[in-house]
Amino acid sequence: MPEQMHLAFMTFSVLKAPYGDPSVQEFDDRTPDTFAEAESSDGFIDRAKPVEDTAWMTNYQKDWGRWGPFAVPRFYPGGTSSGSSYQAQTLSVWRDLHSVWTFAYRGARHRSALKQSAEWFGQQDWPIFAAWWIPAGHQPVWPEACARLEHLHDHGPAPHAFTFKSAFDPQGRPCRPNAKLEPEPA
Template identity: 65%
Template sequence: MTYSVLRAPYGDSLVQEFDDRTPDVFAEAENSPGFITRAKQQDDKEWLTNHQREWGSWGPFAVPRFYNDGVASGHSTQAQTISVWQDLKSVWNFAYHGPLHRQALQMRKDWFLNQRWPIYVIWWIEDNHQTNWREACERLECLHDHGSTPRAFTFRQPFDAQGQPVQMNRL
């Protein structure tokens, strides 16, 4: 899961470039080796906020406890995604070597507020498990509260599927 708070609500010129780039970055992710799936709204009503959209098996939209801004159309400022990947190396390669995503990362200070919480969290899921927005928020909060653990971690302190610490440069 990735989670950040925009400097201004969606639709504001300050963050419009971020919003305009999002479909292409999603397409880059979906075409990356190791990508499995991501949360997508089940309706085509672009005027709805994430809280109003239907997310199917991803469950009702939820935000971490850190978010205390509005959720109404024209005021929502949270930017978050959930995606499922085959392994750590695949998502690492997309996040830091996918040209569009890498470029977006370099511009994040233009679009997002400085945060006192993690901007992403990683965790392992069983093959038959469908993660959801509430679980993702709980994992991000766990990472914030306890640091990297096998339950919720970052690329800086990753764990393998058995809960053992690993180093990204050895994958």
């Protein structure tokens, strides 16, 4: 019987201004409801959350527990020190590609935020997300996610890291993210 696979999914964007700036406050205000929408979506398994979410701490200062130390891709212009933060990133695990695609493009709150993303984010010369298959039970960590996004940027979509436009199934075959994948016969 084939090993059960889940989908790891990282998003990464750079805000036009640091958190706390009025020009990006609406994005920050929407975040809790969007996370709640994701967590209640069919196929959602888990997402990176700090052990204790203290608002005054930067992501670098927070304890991310089993998600590992916080990390950003090499193309983040803000560096890795504490202080003002411009990065907006997530790391999550989903049952399958269809589930995260459905949340991203059919979830009311997320879809609405996507329509306004140009107000909050500047032009980015890297992929804003990467997806990859993991064995069920594997714990993705921030440094691993950054490496996958960087690989996608450097080499393009492949089973190692891919996008919705150029997606792969758990066996490495091209697939469509908006189609439910049927499990392989046992």
